[in-house]
Amino acid sequence: MLRVGIIGLGAIGREHLEIYRHLHGVEITAVADFNLSLAAELATGIGCEAFGSAEALLAAGLVDAVSLCTPDHLHYADAVAVMDADVHLLLEKPISTDIVEADDLVARSEASNLVVMPGHTLRFETRYLKAKALVESGSIGPVIHGYVRRNNKVSVANRVNGRTSVTFFLGIHDIDALTWIAGEKVVAVQAFSSGQTTADGKQAAAIVANLRLAGGGIVALEAAWALPEGYPTDIDARLRLVGERGEVVIDVHDFGISTFSEKLSYPVPGAPIYGAPQGMLYEEIWAFVRAVRGEIAVPVTMRDAADAVRVAAAIDRSIESGGTETITY
């Protein structure tokens, strides 16, 4: 039986918890959150131990693997503590908001015998996997130009409340997906931001960045959390790559299901299948568990995740500097 813990029990941490509950051969033995009463309440529901910090959870020695689901800027210290405790780690994206920290996490993970996997969820989304396969097959050809976007509602910006930038919270998904699917690194960026979502004005509502790929292709990235609450879907995302031989387009603005009660909505799919969770996060967590069991190689590397951090950091630098930022690897 694999003993797992979840650290950080906010929006995504609770989704991890619900998925682990349904996995065969997995037992949730501990949960932790700064909000100890929240941790205690969730722990009571599943019959496990509750802690107020990652350190306390790790010191109890109850887990073989953890999901670390704390806010972006707090990942580093707890990720180091998890690896130091010899515990396998599924680390939510972005692995850090700092390049030095990200590189250090890569080095530590590569020096260990642990499974350390970044939570880049789009790597487990069937449409993105198909796009990757199409590009790999050669039917699209080297990328000439493209467009990627991810939009959320204003309430997500309010929840994050200045802890991280829209580039790191949302854009990182598409930076990683783009470079993985295209099979090319981003070598230069030029970006602008617009709007404010915090009282101090430090959190932009939207960014647009022009990305130069190593092979010469150009891709526009849009990341924003400015959609009104009444908007019909929670995730408005798109990927379009035009290559020398073809084009691939993913449009998840409309998931192919619409409902109308008080208003029109395009719900994100993911209703349980006869009680069991499904979807890309389920696939990601299941792949992590299988990697820990030695059944598959770790499907997403920390090195790729650190490269995505490099691009996101360059975008935010470009917004500050107003100039083009080059990226070295």
Ligand SMILES: NC(=O)c1ccc[n+]([C@@H]2O[C@H](COP(=O)([O-])OP(=O)(O)OC[C@H]3O[C@@H](n4cnc5c(N)ncnc54)[C@H](O)[C@@H]3O)[C@@H](O)[C@H]2O)c1
């Ligand atoms: N893969 C995805 O699709 C996806 C979606 C949403 C969020 N995320 C990522 O997941 C992480 C969490 O995001 P969220 O939206 O769930 O945030 P959230 O604010 O809803 O939850 C964070 C939780 O962590 C707790 N916490 C903060 N610091 C802690 C610490 N040091 N130790 C223990 N608990 C701590 C908070 O009390 C809170 O309950 C972020 O890195 C975010 O980028 C990923």
